[in-house]
Every structure is written in C-alpha cells, then in structure tokens.
Amino acid sequence: MTRITEDVPEVDEPEVSLGDRAAAALLDYREGKHQALADFVKEATPLLWHTARAQGADREHADDVVQNTWMALVRNAHTIQEPHAVLKWLLVTAKRGAWEVVRKQRDDQKRRTELPDDLLDGPVGALPSSDPTPETQVLEVERDRFLWRAVLQLPDRCQQLLRLISLADRPDYKYISSAIGMPVGSIGSNRGRCLAKLRDIMESDQGDRTWETS
Numbered sequence: 001m002t003r004i005t006e007d008v009p010e011v012d013e014p015e016v017s018l019g020d021r022a023a024a025a026l027l028d029y030r031e032g033k034h035q036a037l038a039d040f041v042k043e044a045t046p047l048l049w050h051t052a053r054a055q056g057a058d059r060e061h062a063d064d065v066v067q068n069t070w071m072a073l074v075r076n077a078h079t080i081q082e083p084h085a086v087l088k089w090l091l092v093t094a095k096r097g098a099w100e101v102v103r104k105q106r107d108d109q110k111r112r113t114e115l116p117d118d119l120l121d122g123p124v125g126a127l128p129s130s131d132p133t134p135e136t137q138v139l140e141v142e143r144d145r146f147l148w149r150a151v152l153q154l155p156d157r158c159q160q161l162l163r164l165i166s167l168a169d170r171p172d173y174k175y176i177s178s179a180i181g182m183p184v185g186s187i188g189s190n191r192g193r194c195l196a197k198l199r200d201i202m203e204s205d206q207g208d209r210t211w212e213t214s
Contacts, residue, residue: 018044018172022090023083030078041070044087048094050164051179055098061105065097091178150201157182158194165191 021040028036048069052062072093073086080086151159160180177184 018047018175019084019087022087026073026077026080026083026086037074044090045070047164047175047179048090050160051091051094052098052101054160054180055095056102057098061101062098065094065101068097069094087175088178091175146205147202150198150205153201154194154197158190158197161187161190162194162198 022044025036025040045066048066049062052065053059057065069090073090080089151162154162157180161176161182164176164179173184173187176182176187182190
C-alpha cells in the first residue's frame with residue numbers, strides 16, 4: 001500500500017537579531033554558562049570597537065574602551081533588569097567611554113600647549129610610534145595588502161561601514177546605524193556605493209598586477 005504524503009512547504013526560521021543574541025548570552029551567563037557570553041564577546045567586539053572609533057577615540061584607546069565595556073557588563077550582569085536592552089546598554093557604555101577618553105586627550109593637549117617651551121623638549125614632544133598596526137600585521141599575503149591599501153583610500157564613512165559589515169558574523173543594520181550614525185534605510189545603498197568605489201580604486205591601482213591562483 002502506498003502512503004500518500006503531503007508536501008509541506010519549508011518555512012524559514014526568523015532571523016535572530018544581534019540584540020536577541022545579546023539577551024540570550026546574558027541569561028545563559030547568569031545561569032553559569034559562561035561560554036555563551038564569551039562567544040557573544042567575540043561577535044560583538046568589532047561593533048563596539050568601531051563605535052568607540054566613531055566617537056574619535058584612537059585605536060589603542062578604543063581597545064581600552066571595549067575592554068572596560070565588557071568588564072562593566074560582567075560587573076552588572078546580575079542587576080540588569082531588561083536583558084533585551086543589553087546591546088543598547090553596551091553601545092551607550094562604549095560611546096560614553098570613548099567620549100571620556102577624547103575629552104581627557106583634549107584636556108591633556110590643552111595643558112601641554114600651555115607649558116613653557118623648555119618643558120616640551122625630550123620625550124614629551126616625541127613623535128608617535130610608526131610601528132605597524134595589528135591589522136596590517138594580519139595581512140599576510142600580497143593580495144590582502146593590496147585590498148587593504150584600496151580600502152584606506154575610501155572615505156572614512158565607507159571604511160567604517162565596510163569594516164562593520166565584514167567583521168560581524170551576521171550584521172545587524174539597526175546597531176550598525178547606532179554605531180556610526182547612519183540611517184538604517186540608507187545602509188544598503190551606501191554599502192553598494194562604497195563597494196563600487198572600492199572596486200574602481202582596485203581596478204585603477206591594479207594596472208598590470210596579476211594575482212597567482214592556487
């Protein structure tokens with residue numbers, strides 16, 4: 001006897017937003033499942049880092065801001081009343097931390113300009129280190145270095161947007177918008193324009209360059 005079965009259409013599972021994943025990670029952490037929060041830290045750190053950078057913090061201080069933000073979350077993990085507000089809380093904390101860093105740097109710079117010239121001789125007036133950044137060290141192959149040089153020729157806005165989209169596992173436009181102050185509805189179109197600019201730069205710079213294929 002032949003069994004007749006009906007074809008049931010597959011239904012795509014709803015996309016879990018970054019905010020939902022933040023809430024789930026916090027709840028798991030409260031239950032002693034610390035790996036869940038560790039995994040979320042890896043996923044959301046690029047977003048927080050670029051949030052701090054967008055407020056004017058330099059690379060080194062942005063690292064400190066992000067680390068302090070995560071430490072603050074751990075300290076307050078059991079007192080946060082609304083888990084679904086965790087991601088917003090992280091972004092606000094990172095922004096405020098970056099603002100404080102930028103304010104302190106400006107105050108320090110102002111005090112330096114008010115010092116007598118003879119006190120500025122020596123280490124205080126030394127040039128910043130020209131050591132390569134961690135990002136350039138990661139670019140191990142020539143093709144990656146070529147791509148990075150092209151990215152650096154883009155406007156800052158494009159650089160921030162493309163970095164956030166490429167670094168996040170599943171980019172959440174709502175929080176990218178909050179990080180860099182770009183309307184959600186314009187992120188897709190701006191992404192397309194930035195990628196087109198990047199392609200034009202690469203084609204212009206490539207010239208006779210050829211890539212070896214493995």
